Amino acid sequence: MEQVKEYFYIALRGLRTRSLRSWLTILGIVIGVFLIISLLSLSEGLKSTINKQLQALGGEMVMVMPGGDEDFLSGMIFGGAKLEKADLEAIKKAEGVDTVIGYSYTGTPARYKEEAKQIAIAGLDPWKESLEIMTVFQGWSLAAGRWPSKGNQILIGSHVADGIFSKKVKVESEMVIKGRKFEVAGVLKSLGNQQDDSMVYMDMNVYQGLTGEKRGTAAYAMAKLEKGVDENVVAEAIEEALEKTRKRRFGTDEADFSVITSERMGDITGTILGIIQFVIIGFASIAILVGGIGITNTMFTSVREKTREIGIMKAIGAKNSAVLSIILFEAGIIGLLGGIGGTLLGSILAVGINYYGQTNPAFYFTTSVSPGLIVFGLAFSFFIGCAAGFFPARSATKLKPVEALRRYE
Amino acid sequence: MAEPIIKLENVWKIYQLGKVELIALKRISLEVAPGAFVTIMGPSGSGKSTLLNMVGALDSPTRGKVFLKGKDISLLTEDQLSQLRGKTIGFVFQEFNLLPNLTAIENVMLPMIFQGTPLEKRKEKAKELLISLGLEDRISHQPAELSGGERQRVAIARAFANNPEMVIADEPTGNLDSITGKKIMEVLVDFHQKQGKTIVVVTHDPHIAEYSEEIVNIKDGEIIINHQQAAKVLWSK
Numbered sequence: 001m002e003q004v005k006e007y008f009y010i011a012l013r014g015l016r017t018r019s020l021r022s023w024l025t026i027l028g029i030v031i032g033v034f035l036i037i038s039l040l041s042l043s044e045g046l047k048s049t050i051n052k053q054l055q056a057l058g059g060e061m062v063m064v065m066p067g068g069d070e071d072f073l074s075g076m077i078f079g080g081a082k083l084e085k086a087d088l089e090a091i092k093k094a095e096g097v098d099t100v101i102g103y104s105y106t107g108t109p110a111r112y113k114e115e116a117k118q119i120a121i122a123g124l125d126p127w128k129e130s131l132e133i134m135t136v137f138q139g140w141s142l143a144a145g146r147w148p149s150k151g152n153q154i155l156i157g158s159h160v161a162d163g164i165f166s167k168k169v170k171v172e173s174e175m176v177i178k179g180r181k182f183e184v185a186g187v188l189k190s191l192g193n194q195q196d197d198s199m200v201y202m203d204m205n206v207y208q209g210l211t212g213e214k215r216g217t218a219a220y221a222m223a224k225l226e227k228g229v230d231e232n233v234v235a236e237a238i239e240e241a242l243e244k245t246r247k248r249r250f251g252t253d254e255a256d257f258s259v260i261t262s263e264r265m266g267d268i269t270g271t272i273l274g275i276i277q278f279v280i281i282g283f284a285s286i287a288i289l290v291g292g293i294g295i296t297n298t299m300f301t302s303v304r305e306k307t308r309e310i311g312i313m314k315a316i317g318a319k320n321s322a323v324l325s326i327i328l329f330e331a332g333i334i335g336l337l338g339g340i341g342g343t344l345l346g347s348i349l350a351v352g353i354n355y356y357g358q359t360n361p362a363f364y365f366t367t368s369v370s371p372g373l374i375v376f377g378l379a380f381s382f383f384i385g386c387a388a389g390f391f392p393a394r395s396a397t398k399l400k401p402v403e404a405l406r407r408y409e
Numbered sequence: 410m411a412e413p414i415i416k417l418e419n420v421w422k423i424y425q426l427g428k429v430e431l432i433a434l435k436r437i438s439l440e441v442a443p444g445a446f447v448t449i450m451g452p453s454g455s456g457k458s459t460l461l462n463m464v465g466a467l468d469s470p471t472r473g474k475v476f477l478k479g480k481d482i483s484l485l486t487e488d489q490l491s492q493l494r495g496k497t498i499g500f501v502f503q504e505f506n507l508l509p510n511l512t513a514i515e516n517v518m519l520p521m522i523f524q525g526t527p528l529e530k531r532k533e534k535a536k537e538l539l540i541s542l543g544l545e546d547r548i549s550h551q552p553a554e555l556s557g558g559e560r561q562r563v564a565i566a567r568a569f570a571n572n573p574e575m576v577i578a579d580e581p582t583g584n585l586d587s588i589t590g591k592k593i594m595e596v597l598v599d600f601h602q603k604q605g606k607t608i609v610v611v612t613h614d615p616h617i618a619e620y621s622e623e624i625v626n627i628k629d630g631e632i633i634i635n636h637q638q639a640a641k642v643l644w645s646k
């Protein structure tokens with residue numbers, strides 16, 4: 001074992017005087033691993049965002065969004081059309097629907113203790129019932145303060161309280177949003193979802209007064225169902241009702257909305273995530289293949305350049321296994337260096353996207369770089385390096401020690 | 410007589426160059442006894458280096474047998490031969506052949522790594538060897554930072570590292586000026602006289618041959634026994 005450590009060290013020293021070519025090979029691996037890490041962290045984040053939404057719906061809620069099924073994701077991520085007042089009324093009247101909550105959100109500047117930041121605000125309608133329903137179905141609970149009861153009182157997510165402003169936002173303090181003063185009534189406990197935790201919640205009337213959004217409309221609606229009804233039956237009833245009120249989509253005879261039950265949402269996201277993951281695996285495979293060929297090429301040239309050194313090592317007693325290990329380690333280290341660079345860049349990008357997503361709610365995206373993903377990136381690149389170095393290493397062991405000494409013949 | 414360290418029995422080495430056969434060694438029988446100082450001499454292209462490769466068990470003969478410490482090398486696996494060679498023989502090359510990425514002391518420790526010597530012992534031995542060769546200030550220098558003479562001394566330290574019974578030197582002074590060359594030869598002679606170790610030197614420099622007790626002359630791949638002819642070879646360039 002001690003010898004293995006020595007071989008690793010010799011391989012490490014061998015890299016000190018590597019040529020530009022080796023660094024280019026490493027760069028190739030960096031890009032490959034960067035691609036894998038950033039894509040995987042994005043798809044992980046996307047998955048958790050969507051799962052959170054699914055959980056929110058549960059079996060007793062149905063979501064109604066403007067826009068067709070196919071642009072449901074883009075509608076959710078980037079915002080889009082609105083539900084009109086008539087639409088909301090229609091949903092309310094559909095059979096099996098107990099309560100309808102209108103929900104809108106947007107990004108806006110806010111000031112807390114003279115510090116201005118971009119935050120996300122959301123309006124809920126009707127305000128009081130929403131708070132009750134959210135407590136039951138989304139697990140809202142107060143970390144501090146009390147539930148807001150007046151129009152100028154707001155409820156803030158846990159991340160707003162201690163993540164956005166440099167000073168911790170306290171209960172009963174004052175926050176200025178779009179030039180209007182609000183009192184922070186309560187702070188929510190973390191909902192386990194950065195997006196929800198970064199929101200400032202308020203009465204829809206106040207929200208619409210503040211943002212100029214048309215009264216009575218909403219970005220989307222959540223319908224709470226009556227006890228014991230089948231969500232699919234209610235979904236159909238809602239669809240039927242909306243069919244009459246909802247404006248036609250341009251140039252078609254289809255009503256521009258979608259009703260999403262947790263079951264249907266699962267189907268849609270499952271399909272989309274499947275495609276995304278398939279594409280990621282495709283890209284990543286190409287990146288890995290190119291990187292691996294790069295390492296193999298570099299190591300073959302390196303073995304040829306080092307014929308003499310390999311011969312010397314054999315002449316002074318190196319076994320084949322020693323030569324094999326040294327060259328495999330060298331290739332592995334090249335892979336690992338590329339892996340470190342790629343993981344670092346990928347993580348930086350992921351963190352950057354996360355940061356951007358927090359402050360710009362319209363950009364509904366989170367990423368997730370788990371320690372597992374980092375370990376995977378590093379171990380994987382080391383392994384790829386070793387695998388790519390295998391054939392060059394084996395050809396090196398086949399060299400005869402005498403080759404090092406050939407100079408007359 | 411004690412068992413020879415290396416014994417060549419009717420050794421032939423034939424290189425196949427396309428359709429032409431090049432006979433590099435012909436009917437070579439040679440024994441190197443423990444404690445001997447042998448010089449192999451011959452002009453360029455005489456087969457000296459090929460012979461050296463045989464004596465150093467670095468190459469296998471086309472015909473005939475080579476015995477290292479009484480063992481027929483053709484019956485050993487490559488790894489067994491590597492281990493035995495690493496333990497028994499130290500090599501000094503004309504081009505020094507140090508590993509450029511390793512420091513002087515790391516180069517000297519290398520053969521000991523391959524024999525599985527523990528780290529502490531390795532370090533101590535390598536340091537001791539480098540100091541005895543007057544290289545105490547050069548221990549952590551890389552070969553590129555050393556002069557030719559210094560490099561060759563590091564190479565000699567490396568050759569001595571595993572305490573071998575025999576050191577084979579291939580034109581050890583070939584790339585050095587005469588004064589440095591002389592010093593290098595003195596180190597080798599000292600090693601032979603003080604520790605009774607076996608030395609085999611390949612050279613075409615007759616002055617080097619003067620140090621040795623036994624001269625093997627080679628011409629056109631054959632050992633020349635005739636002394637008159639041998640003298641001629643000795644002084645021919």
